[in-house]
């Protein structure tokens with residue numbers, strides 16, 4: 001096992017639970033190898049719906065903010081991460097046609113520089129070598145995910161420039177920026193095929209039918225991090241978000257051993273690198289020298 005002591009990775013996510021559904025197994029692997037992994041959660045998830053029928057109760061809905069904080073605390077312990085709230089309010093998922101305007105004061109409406117400055121301050125204090133976020137589509141088109149992308153990309157660049165936000169601490173330039181590509185179509189197809197081959201019912205049949213292949217999009221993946229041994233940890237972290245995850249739902253419909261064999265990696269796109277590296281890579285820290293203790 002490589003020794004990652006002294007290396008720091010920062011994932012920037014929109015809501016509590018995103019850290020457990022995207023990149024959680026690679027997180028667990030890097031923590032096991034000695035890296036420090038930080039998760040920044042932009043919003044409190046105050047407007048998330050309750051997605052687990054067992055938790056869809058009035059007492060849960062009334063205390064959703066506190067409950068989601070407690071869920072995040074549990075997931076943090078399971079993953080072995082340090083977690084930071086950026087302190088913005090969930091924009092919610094706009095429902096209706098046409099979509100209603102975003103609620104006043106939410107993350108999606110905060111002036112960009114206000115959010116960027118908060119993230120720059122955190123980057124300069126944590127001093128991560130690698131930062132991850134969502135692609136420009138947000139991974140899925142939730143306004144907070146798209147905003148998370150915009151804020152992260154801007155903060156990655158600004159953190160290293162001493163003239164930007166001079167009040168936010170001494171400049172620190174992270175070496176690499178990645179986008180998550182965990183939920184790519186080839187992976188979904190591979191999981192589907194493996195489940196069907198095992199004689200089980202696939203949770204992905206409908207999804208794949210309506211999902212037009214986008215080979216150019218998938219070709220953006222540069223980096224596949226082997227982390228199958230940590231899929232179980234990822235599942236435990238996901239289950240800690242009890243209001244958001246239905247234990248009988250699609251998340252857990254593919255048996256662990258089948259998933260480990262069919263697609264043993266989490267996948268990323270290297271967007272910026274200030275260190276020499278060649279793609280394809282199998283490691284987010286590739287090209288970064290391990291700091292001398």
Ligand SMILES: [Zn+2]
Nearest residue numbers: 014015018142
């Ligand atoms: Zn989210």
